[in-house]
Amino acid sequence: MILKAPWEIDLMRKSSRIVAETLGKLTEMINPGLTTMELDRFAEAYILRRGGKPAFKGYRGYPYTLCVSVNEQVVHGFPSTRRLEYGDIISLDLGVVVDGYYGDAAVTVPVGKVSDEARRLIAATQGALSRAISAVRPGNHLSDISHAVQSTIEGQGFSVVRLFVGHGIGRSLHEEPQIPNFGPPAQGPVLKPGLVLAIEPMANAGGSDVMILDDRWTAVTCDRSLSAHFEHTVALTEDGAQVLTSYTEDESAQGTGR
Secondary structure, eight states, X not given: OOBOOHHHHHHHHHHHHHXXXXXXXXXXXXXXXXXXXXXXXXXXXXXXHTTOEESSTTGGGOOOSEEEEETTEEEOOOOOSOBOOTTOEEEEEEEEEETTEEEEEEEEEESSSOOHHHHHHHHHHHHHHHHHHHTOOTTOBHHHHHHHHHHHHHHTTOEEOOSOOEEEOSSSSSEEEEEOSOOOSSOSSBOOTTBEEEEOOEEESSOSOEEEOTXXXXXXXXXXXXXXXXXXXXXXXXXXXXXXXXXXXXXXTTTTTO
């Protein structure tokens, strides 16, 4: 595990703040008829205007600023001319780098009124992220985060995506350790102040199996059931867990005991 000094975490707050602001703007834009490419173009322009750089564009050959995944798409979906439809759900995954340090977050948003299943799936996945963040405490084990995700999602009758994992983050977009979204508690490395993690539960309404499409990026559920994805960049400090990509003040203090 790569531990960060307090000054490094402060630098990560800059990139993470731009991530949070951009996702907030994008969420406000979501409406039937909007194309996913319009979301990507807005995100890139906004990030550059705020002094950041899109972290995903060019990363391992990925060609866009956003990962935009709709309905049965799990993660890494390409922006396109596809227009959102009433009742869709859309996952937006975004990374930003500022001064050599990264922030990364994701959110799943309903397009208008969605089915009860979709609403419950979104709530369960977001709840799993919240419980996982609460497990980020000195002395806990890495697998306590994984177990929090799995128990929350499966407890609501949904399945956990096992192919993709959360990860450490800092001077690189992906650092050790990897964080599976499943597993028993009290195993693996002990969590220490200075650790910064990108925690990202992904849940499917149907089975857990996913497949990669011919574009070599877009992952979809094998049974074409709905999928949801949430993510935050979380720093473990001497004062507790701090959500660097928080959308609200209350969320940023989650896990600190305040």
